[in-house]
Amino acid sequence: MSRVAYVNGQYVPHSRAAVHIEDRGFQFADGVYEVCEIWNGTVVDMEPHLDRLDRSLRELSIKSPMSRAAFIRVMRETIEKNRVKNGLIYIQINRGVARRDHYFPSANVAPSVILTSRSVDPVKKAAAGAAGIRVVTTPENRWDRVDIKTVGLLPNVLAKQKAKDAGAKEAWFVDNEGFVTEGGSTNVWLVLPGKVLVTRPADHGILRGITRSTVIKLAEAKGFRVEERRFTVDEAKQALEAFVTSASGPIMPVIQIDDTKVGDGNVGETAKFLRKSFYETAQLTKLEVAGTMPSRC
């Protein structure tokens, strides 16, 4: 079954899905996005992801293109049409199509709406989680509103490619005072003695990860103390464990930072435990309606 994308009100074959050349997302990265995990036929933490999408739109004065109910319907249809049981759904909203001009277009230009969904092999994902990842550090060079989930991701792309070129999976941005901000597409965590977890406060310097918020709740429910404070690369290298969180992870153990092994260089018990327990705390929304056939595209 071939893949289908939702583009501006229509379901189209993924291979031919397109926006106009003067779409502002294309020309100015003038758009926002969300990625939600689909786990076992459910959307993970859907409402908080949609709340953050609304916030990103508000912060950039892009009008919301449709109601929450309509959004959820399109999400369900996109997932169903692509037969995704485990994987991701991607949502992007751009300011719209207009003659290239930096100023916002007139208010009657409709935002562009794109949704795609794809399967991820749960066995491969579990294997990646069991193996852990290596990360490299890189200077923070992004603007100071990375709390808005915009598609302006070039520094993240370059940082992650730097990681890949070094044989690692993720890059950690480090600010000019030596503190870790976040990963190229993840939030960063340390595990310290005494069941303590440390993660940077969600100020304007990082994205307030939805997975991060769920892990805070999960960890507290499991008797950990969560310290939201800044930490340096040196502190991270001396931590018992480190891990990163994101919708696509959701929890990925870190076994090496630059040339330094974290702990004994193996996946730590805390990351393993939180990874196993994650879906106890995450909100799981079942979107399939029992007995209904996916509508034809």
Ligand code: PDD
């Ligand atoms: N990235 N920080 C950055 C820079 C991110 O891009 C992401 C998510 C996160 C984690 O946020 P959340 O837990 O809400 O997924 C933190 C997505 C997965 C992506 O760009 O693919």
